[in-house]
Amino acid sequence: MRKKKTGIGIISFVILMLFITLAYGMIGLKQEKEQKQIIIDRLQKGISLQEERKEEIEKLKVEVQTRQYIEKKARQELGMVYEDEIILQAEDE
Numbered sequence: 001m002r003k004k005k006t007g008i009g010i011i012s013f014v015i016l017m018l019f020i021t022l023a024y025g026m027i028g029l030k031q032e033k034e035q036k037q038i039i040i041d042r043l044q045k046g047i048s049l050q051e052e053r054k055e056e057i058e059k060l061k062v063e064v065q066t067r068q069y070i071e072k073k074a075r076q077e078l079g080m081v082y083e084d085e086i087i088l089q090a091e092d093e
Helices: 002-064 067-078
Strands: none
Touching: 002 067
């Protein structure tokens, strides 16, 4: 009879140890999952920022190809004017 109680005690101890091991493992997995979710959220934010930047670049790409943009840059950066234009500048005091 005593041997039977010892066997049940050992089995109970083994089951308890398995339960503790599984519980500890679940806690570790939960923490890892939370860390991975933080990384995913950060990456998704980066993706959305890059998509916005891509849209801005596409708009600029279209704008750069317009005649008005080319004329504006030629006037501003190169000082170019049409042949029949006269440039008036105020006298500096």
